[in-house]
Amino acid sequence: MSYRDGHFQDLKVPLTWTVGVAMVVAAVVAVALLLSDRRETVQTGAVGATRAMADIATSPIGRAVSVPGRWTEQGADYVRDYFGTVSENRRLRAENTELRQWRSSAIALQDANQRYRALLGFQTNPPIPMTAAHVILDARGPFADTRLADAGKERGVEVGNPVMSERGLVGRVIGVTRGASRILLLTDVASRTPVLIDRTDARAILTGDAGATPRLEYLRGGDPIKDGDRVLTSGDGGMIPRGLPVGTAVKGLDGAWRVRLDADETSIDFVRILLFKDFSQLVNQQELAQPVLPTVPLAQRPTQAVTVTPPIAPSLAPPKPPVSATPAPTVAKPAPAASSAPPAKAN
Amino acid sequence: MALTAERLDPIHWVALPMLASMAATLLFCAPIRVHGLQLPEPLFALIPAFAWAVLRPSLLAPICLLALGLFNDLVWGGRLGMWALALLAAYAFILVTRNMMSGQSRIMLWAWFGAAASFAMGVAYLAVLIETGNAPSLLAVAGQWAPTVLLYPLADGLIGRFEDADPRFR
Numbered sequence: 001m002s003y004r005d006g007h008f009q010d011l012k013v014p015l016t017w018t019v020g021v022a023m024v025v026a027a028v029v030a031v032a033l034l035l036s037d038r039r040e041t042v043q044t045g046a047v048g049a050t051r052a053m054a055d056i057a058t059s060p061i062g063r064a065v066s067v068p069g070r071w072t073e074q075g076a077d078y079v080r081d082y083f084g085t086v087s088e089n090r091r092l093r094a095e096n097t098e099l100r101q102w103r104s105s106a107i108a109l110q111d112a113n114q115r116y117r118a119l120l121g122f123q124t125n126p127p128i129p130m131t132a133a134h135v136i137l138d139a140r141g142p143f144a145d146t147r148l149a150d151a152g153k154e155r156g157v158e159v160g161n162p163v164m165s166e167r168g169l170v171g172r173v174i175g176v177t178r179g180a181s182r183i184l185l186l187t188d189v190a191s192r193t194p195v196l197i198d199r200t201d202a203r204a205i206l207t208g209d210a211g212a213t214p215r216l217e218y219l220r221g222g223d224p225i226k227d228g229d230r231v232l233t234s235g236d237g238g239m240i241p242r243g244l245p246v247g248t249a250v251k252g253l254d255g256a257w258r259v260r261l262d263a264d265e266t267s268i269d270f271v272r273i274l275l276f277k278d279f280s281q282l283v284n285q286q287e288l289a290q291p292v293l294p295t296v297p298l299a300q301r302p303t304q305a306v307t308v309t310p311p312i313a314p315s316l317a318p319p320k321p322p323v324s325a326t327p328a329p330t331v332a333k334p335a336p337a338a339s340s341a342p343p344a345k346a347n
Numbered sequence: 348m349a350l351t352a353e354r355l356d357p358i359h360w361v362a363l364p365m366l367a368s369m370a371a372t373l374l375f376c377a378p379i380r381v382h383g384l385q386l387p388e389p390l391f392a393l394i395p396a397f398a399w400a401v402l403r404p405s406l407l408a409p410i411c412l413l414a415l416g417l418f419n420d421l422v423w424g425g426r427l428g429m430w431a432l433a434l435l436a437a438y439a440f441i442l443v444t445r446n447m448m449s450g451q452s453r454i455m456l457w458a459w460f461g462a463a464a465s466f467a468m469g470v471a472y473l474a475v476l477i478e479t480g481n482a483p484s485l486l487a488v489a490g491q492w493a494p495t496v497l498l499y500p501l502a503d504g505l506i507g508r509f510e511d512a513d514p515r516f517r
Contacts, residue, residue: 019404019442026413027435033417033428034474054421061373069379076381138378139423141388142468142487143475146424147378175424182424189481210487268378 052177055148059180062136062148070269128241129275130164131155133181135268142210145188147171149271152179160239162274168245168262169193169233170271181273186214186246186261194236195246195259200224203234206246206259213250213258225249231259241276360509361407364395369418376422389494392419393467396434397460398505400441401449412438429474437467453503460499464492 081088116122133151151157153176161173163183171191175182184191191208195216202224204216219225229249235242247259368391375386392415399408416431423430441463448459468488476482 015404015406018406019409022406022409023435023439026409027432029413030416030428030431030435034426034432034478035428037427050427051421058373058422062376065374065377069377072379073381080382135378137373137376137422138385139376139388139425140385141423141425141491142483143429143471144420144423144425148424184424189475189483190479207481209481209484211484264383268380 048175051175051182055175055177055180055182059136059148059150063134063150066134066136066269073267073269129156130272131157131275133271133273135271136180138268143189145185145191145208145210146174147183147185147268147271149181149183149273150179151273152177152181154178155273156275157181157273158275158277160277162233162240162244162276164244164272164274165263165266165268165270166272167266168247169240170263172240173273183271186263187211193240193246194234195231196234196242197225197249198230198232199226200229203236204257206231211258212264213252213260215252216249216257216259219257225257227251239277241274357407360402361395361399361405361411364398364505365411365415368392368395368415372419372422387494388423388491389498390419390430390464390467390491391498392416392430392434393437393460393464393495394498394502394505396438396467397441397463397502398509400438400445401506402509404442408438409435426474426478429471432474433467433470436470437463440466456503457496457499460502461492461496464495468492468495 131151133149133155135147136150137148139146147170149163157173157176159173159176161181163170163172169186171183171185171188172193173181174184185208186193186206187208187210189208189210191206191214193206194203195206196203200221202219202221204219204224206214207217208214216225216231227250231246231249233240233242233244233246245262247261247263250258250260252258371391375388375391377386379386392412395415396408396412399405399411412434413431416429416434417427419425419430420427441459444459448456451459468491472483472488
């Protein structure tokens with residue numbers, strides 16, 4: 001039985017009105033979703049779950065779609081290599097000669113650097129573990145610059161992890177699910193990355209605007225930058241490690257300082273996800289949370305007992321009974337003076 | 348000789364263009380870069396949005412545009428609801444100006460399609476500007492607008508296929 005022959009055959013609803021109502025309902029749903037979506041934050045709740053499901057569903061399709069693209073890219077590389085071998089060889093010889101000179105300088109500098117570190121007792125950050133991933137979908141529009149990579153929770157990827165290509169920083173993970181993770185590129189309008197200018201140590205915020213060269217905002221200092229300066233991550237805020245290569249400073253047509261990204265010079269099918277959440281993972285949290293109270297010399301003994309509460313959150317350390325600053329009667333000898341105490345070991 | 352018009356079947360008129368637009372969107376998301384050049388990223392969903400509004404107002408169209416917009420947001424990783432709102436705005440724009448534009452030449456209809464694309468992207472631009480406080484580059488917007496406008500012949504083909512169809516379905 002068709003719709004026209006059914007019980008509703010005599011029902012006459014003005015088409016314009018029904019379309020209008022349908023449009024208003026659809027628009028309200030769209031606005032509600034838009035207001036509830038907070039893509040820049042850690043994704044939780046229904047919207048995050050929807051995205052995770054969509055990423056799971058699209059990742060096999062993306063994997064299939066990306067294969068011909070990879071073949072095309074490899075084919076083009078092969079043709080370029082075939083026809084450009086002679087010129088490439090000349091260029092590499094010249095580069096090799098230059099690099100030999102740099103190698104000698106680097107060995108000398110490395111030696112000096114190691115001596116200074118030994119003298120200062122300087123501790124470097126431990127190496128950051130990373131995982132490699134294929135890019136399977138790549139969105140490059142003016143309103144969203146993201147990539148979908150085929151590494152997810154099962155490989156330890158978390159929201160906030162920085163992502164690099166073989167040459168430089170690409171972006172950071174904004175969504176992760178089993179088998180896939182969504183990467184927000186540095187060029188996205190929502191992307192903000194703290195960076196520094198290598199030559200002057202001046203700080204700035206790298207702000208994406210959907211163009212190929214993101215803007216440098218909040219540049220501080222007098223004459224902090226010039227054309228060709230190297231731009232690195234500053235590590236401010238603790239979300240991204242310091243010193244990752246980002247790109248080269250260029251003056252934009254609009255007069256603003258911009259960065260030509262190093263990651264643009266490489267192919268886009270492989271990325272490395274640094275399994276780095278923030279600096280807090282580099283230190284022993286339990287040891288850091290231990291309340292270390294200063295020992296009070298007997299000569300400065302207070303007349304009244306004072307109860308000291310450790311200044312830490314209760315969830316970070318096991319509960320302890322209140323500590324009295326008054327020494328117990330069994331203390332046989334006075335504690336050493338505070339000035340003679342050894343300095344705390346830096347982490 | 349009796350003329351029998353093709354019935355406006357929702358599968359052919361609504362579902363297939365919608366699925367084709369989704370497939371094309373996914374295909375153009377392939378991570379390909381040859382000599383530094385990447386695939387363009389046109390708004391394929393504007394083809395059915397334009398054709399559905401030009402053919403006749405329909406109850407199904409806004410719902411399908413909502414679904415198409417959400418699909419675009421999820422695949423492109425944008426703000427959920429942004430493209431749905433932009434496509435609905437473009438659909439409303441085409442419906443409102445429909446009487447004025449019907450019967451015009453092909454070039455005028457192409458310009459109308461371009462205006463609808465501008466309207467959709469204008470809404471998306473405002474949504475992003477309000478949410479992030481950061482204006483997307485107009486050059487980047489033009490980089491999506493231009494390939495979208497070039498898709499008009501596909502929308503014209505869809506309209507030509509169904510404009511004489513029996514409108515018993517709505």
